[in-house]
Amino acid sequence: MKTNLAVLTLGLATGSAQAAGLSVSVEIPRLSVAEYHRPYVAMWIEDSGRRAASNLNVWYDVEMRNDEGEKWLADLRGWWRKAGRSMDMPIDGVSGPTKAPGVHQVDFRSGAKPLGTLKPGSYTLKVEAAREVGGREMLSIPFQWPPKDSETKSAKGKSELGTVRLNLKN
Amino acid sequence: MTLKIRALALAALPLALLATSADAHRRWLLPSATVLSGDTELVTVDAASSNQLFVFEHRPLPADNVTVTGPDGQPVATKIIGSGDYRSAFDVPLTQQGTYRIALVNDGLMGTYMLDGERKRWRGTRAEMANAVPAGGTEARFIQTNGRIETFVTLGAPNETALQPTGQGLELVPVTHPNDIVVGEPARFQFLSDGQPAANLKVEFVEGGTRYRDAAGSQELTTDAEGMVELTAERPGYYYIEAGMEGTPPADDAIAGSRSSYTGVLEFLPL
Numbered sequence: 001m002k003t004n005l006a007v008l009t010l011g012l013a014t015g016s017a018q019a020a021g022l023s024v025s026v027e028i029p030r031l032s033v034a035e036y037h038r039p040y041v042a043m044w045i046e047d048s049g050r051r052a053a054s055n056l057n058v059w060y061d062v063e064m065r066n067d068e069g070e071k072w073l074a075d076l077r078g079w080w081r082k083a084g085r086s087m088d089m090p091i092d093g094v095s096g097p098t099k100a101p102g103v104h105q106v107d108f109r110s111g112a113k114p115l116g117t118l119k120p121g122s123y124t125l126k127v128e129a130a131r132e133v134g135g136r137e138m139l140s141i142p143f144q145w146p147p148k149d150s151e152t153k154s155a156k157g158k159s160e161l162g163t164v165r166l167n168l169k170n
Numbered sequence: 171m172t173l174k175i176r177a178l179a180l181a182a183l184p185l186a187l188l189a190t191s192a193d194a195h196r197r198w199l200l201p202s203a204t205v206l207s208g209d210t211e212l213v214t215v216d217a218a219s220s221n222q223l224f225v226f227e228h229r230p231l232p233a234d235n236v237t238v239t240g241p242d243g244q245p246v247a248t249k250i251i252g253s254g255d256y257r258s259a260f261d262v263p264l265t266q267q268g269t270y271r272i273a274l275v276n277d278g279l280m281g282t283y284m285l286d287g288e289r290k291r292w293r294g295t296r297a298e299m300a301n302a303v304p305a306g307g308t309e310a311r312f313i314q315t316n317g318r319i320e321t322f323v324t325l326g327a328p329n330e331t332a333l334q335p336t337g338q339g340l341e342l343v344p345v346t347h348p349n350d351i352v353v354g355e356p357a358r359f360q361f362l363s364d365g366q367p368a369a370n371l372k373v374e375f376v377e378g379g380t381r382y383r384d385a386a387g388s389q390e391l392t393t394d395a396e397g398m399v400e401l402t403a404e405r406p407g408y409y410y411i412e413a414g415m416e417g418t419p420p421a422d423d424a425i426a427g428s429r430s431s432y433t434g435v436l437e438f439l440p441l
Contacts, residue, residue: 067209074207077439081350084207086327 020110020146021169024056026127027162030101031134038098039131039160040072042079043106045115048122052083054115057106059096075130078138082126103162110146118145129160141166195219195228196376196410197433199236199272199321201262204349204437206325211264213323215272218257223378223410224435226256231274231319233258239332241268241325267326269349271333274319279425283310299424314420316340316430324349337365340413340432345398348434352441356400360393361413363430367397371413375401378408403438410435 024043040061045054058079061069070089074080089095094114108115123145128138137160141153147168154165197219206213216224217231230253238246251259262272279299281292285307292302303310316339322332328347335341342348345358361368371393380387393399403409410433417428 070208071211072207074203074205077205078441080205080207081352081439085205085324 019169021108021112021115022110022125023105023107023167023169024125024127025103025105025163025165025167026099027103027157027164028099028101028129029157029160029162033134035133037132037134038100039129039134040076040098041127041129042076042084043125043127044079044083045118046082046124046126050082050124053118053123054108055083055087055091055094056108056114057096058084058089058091058094059098062090062095062097072130072132075136076128077130077136078126078128120145125164125166127155127161127164129157131160135159137161139164143168146170195221196223196412197231197274197317197319198224198410198435199231199274199319200224200408200435201272201321201323201437204321204323205439206264206323208325211325212261213264214251214259214261215321216257216259217274217319220256223376223380224408225381226254228256230254230256230258233260235276236260236272236274238262239271239273241266241270241329241331243331243334246270262323264323264325268329269322269324269332269347272321272323275339276315276317277338278315279312280315281310281312283307296422312425313427313429314417314425315428316417317433318431319433321435322348335362335365337362339364339417339430340368340371340415342411342432342434348436351401351403351436352439353403353406354441356402357436357438358398358400361397361399361432363397363415363417367395368393368413368415369395369397371397371399371415373399374410374412376410376412377403377405378410401436406438406440408435408437 026041041059043056044052047053060073073084111117123143125141130136137157139155139157139161141155143153147170150169152165152167154163156163200216201213203213217233218226219231220228233250233253236248238248240246249261278293278295281302283290283303294302318339328349333344335343341362343360343362345360351357361371373391375389375391377387391399412433414431417430419425419427
């Protein structure tokens with residue numbers, strides 16, 4: 001009976017470890033402009049040395065012929081400098097199509113691509129948006145990993161991004 | 171008539187390459203972008219000399235003398251668009267990932283002499299020097315010149331292969347990669363003269379857009395003992411750097427001196 005309990009406890013702990021991760025929700029604002037194109041959006045994690053620790057998602061014109069949509073990836077200046085320029089796009093599980101105005105949530109599991117395994121420490125989630133004939137905006141949400149409890153942090157954009165939420169799960 | 175004017179303008183081209191106090195125009199290669207993404211891309215470059223940055227208001231630079239070194243160190247063919255009265259233009263296809271060095275290097279002799287009471291200028295090679303001064307010319311003086319005008323562009327991740335110094339004339343050696351510079355972060359470069367650190371070299375550093383401000387906005391910097399200089403920009407944009415120095419005269423009695431110059435265009439991007 002005691003043995004069974006131990007197994008059960010172990011099972012619970014393992015279950016908790018598997019669920020660890022984070023989710024990011026990005027609000028793309030609806031803009032009333034004469035010429036609207038969906039923004040390119042990148043989200044990544046930087047470590048305390050401001051180096052890219054995880055390249056989470058990039059939403060761009062993946063469907064264009066001959067990878068022509070990659071021409072504008074450099075407009076995501078922050079992401080391009082920290083992560084994009086040294087990667088060969090597209091990347092499975094990272095590249096995705098541009099999104100319509102609204103809230104979009106993406107979940108990332110610790111230990112699995114593209115989040116991977118973060119060493120304990122201080123990190124910053126970066127979310128950047130750049131829009132053709134529009135502007136560019138980058139938001140930062142600092143966080144500690146691993147989180148003590150599940151917690152949600154947010155940042156609010158002024159132009160190209162609405163509210164960005166980071167939900168941490170331990 | 172138009173043809174004649176064009177011919178005159180072309181004849182004047184090499185003079186625009188010289189850094190002399192008599193011709194203080196800035197000489198520049200301005201690329202359409204410096205940091206690019208995609209499998210292949212293209213930059214188009216304007217080549218001109220002017221006072222205002224970066225305004226076409228004086229002379230074109232000769233696009234056919236431009237050399238482009240690709241990310242693998244091999245030359246890249248440019249596509250020349252043409253030359254107008256105020257600027258030349260050419261395209262550079264970028265088919266490899268990495269850094270490209272775009273340069274206009276002038277290496278030769280410059281001479282002056284008096285003829286019929288007028289000061290004349292001449293440019294050419296050592297072999298051509300014997301015929302440089304026509305009959306009746308006096309006060310001939312020749313100096314060796316080396317001028318480098320350049321800029322850099324990068325497709326994808328930057329690399330260093332194209333940036334290796336040639337050991338000739340004044341050169342800029344990056345400590346900070348020239349396509350990885352942003353506002354607020356100091357960019358460090360080393361100047362070399364014939365491959366050796368150019369210490370105590372005066373370097374002019376000017377933000378573009380001179381037409382839209384009253385101040386000249388020119389910073390005068392000096393390299394340290396190692397030839398190092400640090401550039402910091404508060405605003406993003408294209409910037410111009412220039413340096414010039416007297417060199418060691420060659421062991422040639424017919425040549426009175428040596429002068430080398432460097433001008434470059436760097437883009438500081440927003441963070």
